[in-house]
Amino acid sequence: MARYTISDLRSDIATFNEFLADSGSNYRFYSNPRNGMQAVDIEIIGEDGKALSYKLHVDCGTSREVGARLAADEDARKGQIYYHTKPTRAMAKGVLKPFVSFSKDVTQLRNSELTLLAKWAKITRYRKPSGSSMSLGSAFFIHLQKRVKIS
Numbered sequence: 001m002a003r004y005t006i007s008d009l010r011s012d013i014a015t016f017n018e019f020l021a022d023s024g025s026n027y028r029f030y031s032n033p034r035n036g037m038q039a040v041d042i043e044i045i046g047e048d049g050k051a052l053s054y055k056l057h058v059d060c061g062t063s064r065e066v067g068a069r070l071a072a073d074e075d076a077r078k079g080q081i082y083y084h085t086k087p088t089r090a091m092a093k094g095v096l097k098p099f100v101s102f103s104k105d106v107t108q109l110r111n112s113e114l115t116l117l118a119k120w121a122k123i124t125r126y127r128k129p130s131g132s133s134m135s136l137g138s139a140f141f142i143h144l145q146k147r148v149k150i151s
Contacts, residue, residue: 006038023098042087092120093144102145106138117141
C-alpha cells in the first residue's frame with residue numbers, strides 16, 4: 001500500500017467538502033498541523049456567514065481537546081470563534097445526514113455506513129447500553145434516530 005501523505009489528506013478533505021457543499025450541509029472539514037501531527041477540524045458555517053470551529057484531534061478513532069493557548073493563537077490569526085468542547089451528537093447527525101438515511105431501519109444499513117457511525121460514536125464519546133448485543137454503529141444509529149434532533 002502506498003503512503004498516505006498530507007497532500008492526500010488535504011485532497012480527500014477537499015473532495016469531501018465539495019460533497020458536503022453540494023448536499024447543502026453547513027459543515028466543513030479542514031486539516032491543520034498541530035503538536036507535530038496532522039489534525040482534522042470541523043467548522044460550522046452559521047447563518048451570518050461566520051465560521052464556528054470545533055477543534056478535533058482525531059487519532060485512531062479518539063478525540064481530545066486542544067489547549068486554550070493554541071486556540072487563542074489561531075483565534076487571533078483567523079478571527080473565528082472557537083469552542084473547546086467535544087463535538088455534539090447533533091453535530092454528528094448533521095455531518096452524517098448526507099451519508100446515512102435516518103429514515104431507514106438499522107438492518108438496512110450498509111457496512112460502510114455502520115463503520116462511519118461507529119467512528120462518530122467514538123468521537124462524541126457515545127457508549128452503547130451495557131446489555132446491548134448490537135454493534136456500536138447500530139446502537140449509535142438508533143440513538144441518533146430516536147433521541148437527537150437537529151435544527
